[in-house]
Amino acid sequence: MEGRHVLFIVLAIVILVIAPMMFLFHDELGTQSSREVVIYTSVDQVYSEPVFFEFEKRTGIHVRALYDVEAAKTTGLVNRLIAEKAHPQADVFWSGEIVQTMLLEQEGVLGRYDSPSAADIPPQYKSPNGSWTGFGGRGRVLLINTQRLGTTPAPGSIYDFFDERYPAGSLGIAYPMFGTASTHAAALYAVLGRNEAQAFFNRLSDRGVRVVDGNSVVRDLVANGQLTFGLTDTDDACGAVERGAPVIIVLPDQETTGLGTLIIPNTVAVIAGAPHEQEARQFVDYLLNRDTEAQLVQSGWIQIPVREGGIVNPCMNSTGIRMMNTSYSEIFPNLAQSQQDLREIFIR
Amino acid sequence: MHSTIHGKVFSGRIVRFMILLLLLLPILLPIGIILVLFCTSLVRGDPGVTTQLAWSGRSGLLLVKSTVYAAVCAVSALLIGILYATAIPRFSPRVSRAMIVLIIALLPIPPYIHALAWNNVLSAFNTLISGTSYQPFALQGWVMAWWVQVMAFLPFACLIGIIALHAISRDLIDAARVASPDITVLSKIMIPISYPVLSAGFGFLFLLGITEYSVPSLFSVETYALDIFAAFSATNAVAVACATALPLIAVAVCVLVFCQPGFRALGEFPGWTGTGSSPLQDWPAWFSFLQFSVVILIILQVGVLVFGTAGSMGSLPGIGAAISTSGREIAYSLEIGILAVLIGIPLAVGIVSLIPKGNYMKNVFWMVVTLSLAIPSSLIGMGLLTLFATTTIGPVIRLLLPVLAGIVRFLPVAIIIISAQVHMIDPVLMDAARFVGDVGSASYRRVVLPMVAPGIFIAAVFLFSLTLGELGATLLVAAPGHQTLTMKIYNYLHYGSFSAVAGLSVLMAGITIIITLLTLFGIGMWIQRFRLFGSDAHD
Secondary structure (H helix, E strand, O other): OOHHHHHHHHHHHHHHHHHHHHHHOOOOOOOOOOOEEEEEEOOOHHHHHHHHHHHHHHHOOEEEEEEOOHHHOOHHHHHHHHHOOOOOOOOEEEEOOOHHHHHHHHOOOEOOOOOHHHOOOOHHHEOOOOOOEEEEEEEEEEEEEHHHHOOOOOOOOHHHHHOOOOOHHHEEEEOOOOHHHHHHHHHHHHHHOHHHHHHHHHHHHHHOOEEEOOHHHHHHHHHOOOOOEEEEEHHHHHHHHHOOOOEEEEOOOOOOOOOOEOEEEEEEEEEOOOOOHHHHHHHHHHHHOHHHHHHHHHHOOOOEOOOOOOOOOOOOOOOOOOEOOOOHHHHHHHHHHHHHHHHHHHOO | OHHHHHHHHHHHHHHHHHHHHHHHHHHHHHHHHHHHHHHHHHHHOOHHHHHHHOOOHHHHHHHHHHHHHHHHHHHHHHHHHHHHHHHHHHOOHHHHHHHHHHHHHHOOOOHHHHHHHHHHHHHHHHHHOOOOOOOOOOOOOHHHHHHHHHHHHHHHHHHHHHHHHHOOOHHHHHHHHHHOOHHHHHHHHHHHHOHHHHHHHHHHHHHHHHHOOHHHHHOOOOOHHHHHHHHHHHHOOHHHHHHHHHHHHHHHHHHHHHHHHHHHHHHHOOOOOEOEOOOOOOOOHHHHHHHHHHHHHHHHHHHHHHHHHHOOOOOHHHHHHHHHOOHHHHHHHHHHHHHHHHHHHHHHHHHHHOOOOOHHHHHHHHHHHHHHHHOOHHHHHHHHHHHOOOOOOOHHHHHHHHHHHHHHHHHHHHHHHHHHHHHOOOHHHHHHHHHHOOOOOHHHHHHHHHHHHHHHHHHHHHHHHHHHOOOOOHHHHOOOOOOOHHHHHHHHHHHOOHHHHHHHHHHHHHHHHHHHHHHHHHHHHHHHHOOOOOHHHHO
16 A cells, blocks of 8 residues: 555544544543533523523533423433432532422432522521522413403413313313422322322313423413413413413412412522532522522523512512412422322323 | 365354444444343333333323324325426426435435424414414414424435436336326336335334424424333333333334335335436326425425524524534534444445345345334433443543434434445446455455445435434433534424524534535536446446
């Protein structure tokens, strides 16, 4: 073989094989800064990514984020964290809800950290042993398409899913085994008791209420007029309002005799044995900062700030909300049972 | 001596078989590992697995809906593809070539870009008619999911139609036209003869439609493939997901078996260069109407892609911001695609060179090679995760997992294309090459390599583009902080944030189209340079 052929082959190998691999793996080969933090988050990428960019800009710490998909909201990440418990890959878990975080606490996945940024957060939003901290909440609301509703009175309670004035095929909920819908189901178990809560969901299923694979799907179907109303989160509902859809948001069961509205806070926690603990704590401090909470309210992810006064929600009035008469520590023990029961009702 | 020769031949076959098995390991291992996990759990009587195996009305109905959906999408696309293929000869040679190049350029565009484009165009249309009495288009549901899936399948379906009809002997067509009108020649002679290729096209589109959930999920349509992903997310148990997937795999494997002759025909008896364009011109009015409708539909599709993505991009600074904040995803996606080609193409070439002789063994070979097409993408991701348990592998191997995901899923396509190219080589030329020098000699390489190269380049483009757009397996195996562009666009689209990803989608489409057109141009130059497949080569 001629020398120039050998040279050509060697050059081709360098260019085609080694160069892309060097580029691909330059972080792991240590040619860049090694300060990084790995964050598993169930918060929609649209909202969480700007927070990560801002944190990177301020601290120089590289954020490696792992997002989840709508159909597996939170549950997929939680199971992954439990599977990785012996060899944690993540440093921080940022969830858009609370009950799955409490599950991780129970499994011993979370470390302990009392962030100075959380000093002004009310105690009911913090873990008693410092495993997690809650901030900025979303509410479970009814999103109603006014065009499709017409002259029929607007619903005001989750029990209006059984009202014959609203055809069952025009009503929707997200699968109550995942994400905030799962938390809401566990809350109903806590407030109503297992039997009554099971009966509630059985009746939903028997009636033929549409069950779809996420809160954003409920939002889209209501906004597009394919559903009259649905049960979703305030961030999805406000998104539809902002896009000019013909919808209104109703906080359900606000009467004095009603169940109240479930408020679900975001939660953040440092993972036990996190590979980058210092950086993890820095990120938690940043996330729990009042300014970051205000930023998330402005971006539309949070509608109900946990801090008193000062942070205005452009989408809806978040003051004076009558919350469900239960605590998160009462909701959590009902999670597993509710998920099991609901899997039987809605998947099998 | 006789027994020595037999012994050498036999041991040579064993060596070839072992090497072939080794090369097929990347495809077979992830599938094998999930089957082993499932069988182990089943034998142990794992309650999670046995519960999943219990049939339910909801699961059954969902499987039926998903199967019908995939079949309808595949058939719809193929019908349009056949009409397009019959329409091409109606135009001048220059326009006909442009119509074929257009289809090839559209091939690598990922399905979610079609979803974004159609959603934006129909939303704009709904806004236009909002003050009128006309009903707005429903932007969710089965109809929308079907339409977008068909649009995404169209380029491939048109290519299959072109290949199928162009591979038929001109003499046969001319003879048939003496006695029958063109429409009868098409329906009673050409379609039946090209049935194997058409069935392979149907099989590939059906399997893509039933094993993927990305397009239906963007239109709020629940499919069985998404249930499999949800089952894994809810339990983190591969065996449970496998139990959930079994009915779908059974359906997919049945279709795979049914279409096997077609896949084999595509790979071994291609005749892709054919004998020139079809002479059929004399169509009835209704058929001509259908042909022109299809051509207009393709042009409309191009228009929708351009205006539906570019139209929602917003301001230039906004586009710039979207692209600059996605630099990591863009770079990572390109790296994944390039590595899939660098690893996958040599594998495919090696596998093709070891295709067994003998009809029965060839049938087995093609069945094994195409098996991964029948496995849901999320299950392949689970297999890779299990094989390379994240807690024990190093970060470098972890980063390679999306590359492996692309190879496992789409290596069959590369193998079929390269095999077809190899089988198009005139055996006389191969004998001449051997006469000039041994296999492996420079002379041999100067004869064989130029003839195989076009197929290798086309296979590389397919593997690159399909890997770039792969979602189901990549979602599971991608490491934190290493998101592909497809994952990011899908996450944003699923949220409904279309304008944020329009610029990225245009960039993605642009990259794939440019690479495809450059490859086509390069192949054209290559064919001219070595005078392949044209009249010069056969005079």
